[in-house]
Amino acid sequence: MTTMPPTPAAPAPAPTGPEPAGGRPRAVLALARFETRELLLQIPVLASLLLYVATAAWQLYSGHEGWRTVPGREGMADYPALQDADRGTQGDCLLLGVALFVCANRAVLRSRRSGTDRHFDVLVVEPWRRTVAHALSVVPFAAFTALVVAVRFGRAALRPGAVGDGSLSELAAGPLAVLLFGVAGVLLARLVPSAWGAPLFVIALYVAVASLLVLTEGAHWAEWLFPTVSESGADPLPSDLLGRPAAWHALYLAGLTGTLLGAAVLRGGGRTPRIKALTALALAAMVTGIAGQSPAASPELDAARARVSLHPERYETCTTRGATVYCALPEWTGRTDDWAEAVERVRSLAGGDAAGRRLTVRQRVEARYGPENDPTYPPLSAPGEVTVLTRWGGTRVPEFAAGLASVLVAGDEKAGGEVCDGRMVTVMWLALGAAPDPTAALRSVRLDDGVTGSAYVLTPTDGLHMDAAQTTVVRELLARPRDSVTAAVRTHWTDLTAPGVSTSRVAELLDVSLPEGTGAGDPCDV
Structure with missing residues (x-):
């Protein structure tokens, strides 16, 4: 009897049905996590990320602009206008x-450089899904940018001196720009599978941007095609006068990012109806955003800006404290305490009737030219009116004090701006004598940031001029005990504030010896 060997079992047939739900999405997410780690290990990304965090930390705890030290600006971060702080997070x-x-871009081309492209054909993750994974690998960096933006803005909003209102659309511009750049790198790799593609594209983009700026001469619609538009230069404007199409711009950035991603996926072979529909939707959002952000300021906005600029008293809320009336625009009413503190410091040093004279501190803003200009403010001619601007802190405090002191000495801002004789010594003593650090305040309020020689003194309006002799006398007074100088100023107040008084006479009254050859005998010798 012959025993037959057992028949081997037939191999199980390969599954022919659809892949289990969630299999490929999980593979895409796993690849995205891997590519995120790889991006984080790249020196350019790691270095720029560390620099971004360091810059944010520096600006968070100081009043400096970037890495550039600006004398007297340190305290300005304590009094942020949130409608400026939000767009200050973008650049x-x-x-x-x-x-x-x-x-x-290099990550997408890694397999091409390594010669492993052909091996991907046997994987279940198709090329277009790998494209999606590379795009998703950028999302954590955009999310981290959003976190830094939120911390910076939150810190500003929680400061006791914060005023105004921020915009979520403005805050979204930075993270959306980061996401846009990463997706653009993925698309470029699919269109130009070469290591030279990214450098050449950057050069071409630079040339295109420069040409656009030249051809359009900085037109509004052209500026808003850039990822971020952080207009700056003007004093903070009321929120409703900014006229920035931030929401339209955020829609434009989101639509552009979605369009580039859709193009990359389509290029990778993902031509499903759903992907085509999503790409078309993103393209429509981009076009809608461009259409919404392109128009310049409307005639109604221009008219509103002009009204507030020329007649701020119509929109201000006024409160009276002692002999001073403080008039502030709606978003700045919380600054009254800070203004009052500065006013009382200056008044405490004055003599005659100046200590109790009626004053009106009036806030002014130049909004007619939008948020990007270098505003100037002509002096007020009404007796006792003093200009205060929408920016406060740092050098703005001694500037305001100098303007206020000139009004106490000369009667009004217009006459105070013309003071150039020995009264300048009295003005500067009133402005700086009660400051926490008088010498530092003297340095910050002068255009040359020095404490010797002649200089231009900053005020909210036209400014003042100090000659070398006046600087010498003021510096000497600031070095003396405050009480003794205050007593001397009050005793000789009438002579010290008389029009045409010479600097040498002021020095004599205040017992200050001037070096020979200072030329202090002639009034208004600048």
Whole structure:
């Protein structure tokens, strides 16, 4: 009897049905996590990320603008206008965006450089899904940017001196720009599968941007095609007078990012109806955003800006404290305490009737030219009216004090701006004598940031002029005990504030010896 060997079992047939739900999405997410770690290990991304965090920390705890030290600006961060603070978060993240553009582009081309493209054909993750994974690898960096933006803005909003209102759309511009740069790098790799694609594209983009700026001469619609538009230069404007199409711009950035991603996925072979529909929707959002952000300021906005600029008294809320009336625009009413503190410091040093004279501190803003200009304010001619601006802190405090002191000495801002004789010594003593650090205040209020020689003194309006002799006398007075100088100023107040009094006479009354050859005998010798 012959025993037959057992028949081997037939191999199980390969599954022919659809892949289990969630299999490919999980693979895409796993690949995205891997690519995020790889991006983080790239030197350009890591260095730019560290620099971005360091810059944010520096600006968070100081009043400096970036890494540039600005004398007297340290205290300005304590009095932020939130409608400026939100767009102030946008520009710093662009370097991170550029680094992600280059490194995401290189990540997509890694398999081509290594010669492993052909091996991907046997994987279940198709090329278009790998494209999605590379795009998703940039999302954590955009999310981290959003976190830094939120911390910076939150810190500003929680400061006791904060005023105004921020915009969520303005805050979204930075993270959206980072995401846009990363997705653009992925798309470029699909369109130009070469390591030279990214550098050449950056050069071409630079040339295109420069040409656009020249051809359009800085037109509003052209400026808003850039990822971030952080207009600056003017004093903070009321929120409703900014006229920035921030919401339309956020829609434009989101639509542009979605359009580039859709193009990259389509290029990778993902031509499903759903992807085509989503790409078309993103394109429509981008076009809608461009259409919404392109028009310049409307005639109604221009008229509103002019009204507030020329007649701020119609929109101000006024409160009376002692002999001073404080008139502030709606968003700045919380600053009255800070203004009053500065006013009382100056009044405490004055003599005659100046200590109790009726004053009106009136807030002014130049909004007719939008948030990007270098405003000037002509002096007020009404007796006792003093200009205060929408920016406060740092050098703005001694500037306001100098303007206030000139009104106490000369009667009004217009006459105070013409003071150039020995009364300048009295003006500067009143402005700086009670400051926490008088010498530092003298340095910050002068245009040359010095404490010797002649200089231009900053005020909210036209400013003042100090000659070398007046500077010498003021510096000597600031070095003496405050009480003794205050007593002397009050005793000789009438002579010290007489029009045409010479600097040498003021020095004599205040017992200050002037070096020979200072030329202090002639009034208004600048």
